Amino acid sequence: MPTIYLASSSPRRRDLLNQINLPHIVIATDVDESLPGEMPPAEQVMELSRRKARAAARQLAVGVIIAADTVVVLNNEVLGKPENEADALAILERLQGATHEVYTGLTVLELPGERVLTDFERTTVKMREADRAELMRYVQSGEPLDKAGAYGIQGLASVFVEGIRGCYFNVVGLPITRLVLMLKKMDIDVSAYWR
Numbered sequence: 446m447p448t449i450y451l452a453s454s455s456p457r458r459r460d461l462l463n464q465i466n467l468p469h470i471v472i473a474t475d476v477d478e479s480l481p482g483e484m485p486p487a488e489q490v491m492e493l494s495r496r497k498a499r500a501a502a503r504q505l506a507v508g509v510i511i512a513a514d515t516v517v518v519l520n521n522e523v524l525g526k527p528e529n530e531a532d533a534l535a536i537l538e539r540l541q542g543a544t545h546e547v548y549t550g551l552t553v554l555e556l557p558g559e560r561v562l563t564d565f566e567r568t569t570v571k572m573r574e575a576d577r578a579e580l581m582r583y584v585q586s587g588e589p590l591d592k593a594g595a596y597g598i599q600g601l602a603s604v605f606v607e608g609i610r611g612c613y614f615n616v617v618g619l620p621i622t623r624l625v626l627m628l629k630k631m632d633i634d635v636s637a638y639w640r
């Protein structure tokens with residue numbers, strides 16, 4: 446079975462691979478995340494996941510690389526990670542009482558040979574109304590700062606989520622079933638690692 450590499454510094458993605466008992470090695474990458482402004486969100490996250498996978502591929506000779514990129518989209522506007530606490534509060538004030546979408550782009554790259562698959566997953570998230578004081582306390586918890594859309598559904602932000610449609614794991618940053626299906630296309634069966 447090939448060695449799996451996760452081209453991500455996100456602890457959430459690591460946790461999700463551990464949750465499905467998929468042994469992996471984390472590879473740190475540094476990619477240019479600048480994009481042309483008019484790119485649709487699905488294209489953006491797929492392109493960035495491809496860049497992350499390719500950056501990891503430059504450091505390796507053999508194995509299968511997984512890379513992902515997640516953004517939150519509100520009324521066609523792409524929201525990445527907040528720049529600071531004030532930005533996090535501004536984002537959360539827009540998300541409260543509204544419905545948004547979470548997109549994750551996913552790339553699986555096999556070495557040697559560079560066979561590459563890229564796809565994306567989209568989940569709709571509805572948040573309840575919340576007042577400024579509540580959102581302020583959430584920002585002060587420190588949870589929003591390293592997360593797209595300034596929240597973590599898997600953490601304290603669960604108190605704001607009214608409902609979701611689609612893959613939950615996609616919101617956390619790694620759509621598990623989408624990944625499993627892509628690995629299957631590369632003739633890798635995740636359950637073969639469960640020994």
Ligand SMILES: Cc1cn([C@H]2C[C@H](O)[C@@H](COP(=O)(O)OP(=O)(O)OP(=O)(O)O)O2)c(=O)[nH]c1=O
Binds near residue numbers: 455456457458513596
């Ligand atoms: C919406 C949401 C995002 N997130 C996180 C997942 C990702 O880590 C992060 C989105 O940022 P990304 O740029 O996709 O990933 P990253 O910078 O954390 O890691 P890397 O580029 O090295 O792979 O937001 C949550 O943990 N919970 C959520 O509910």
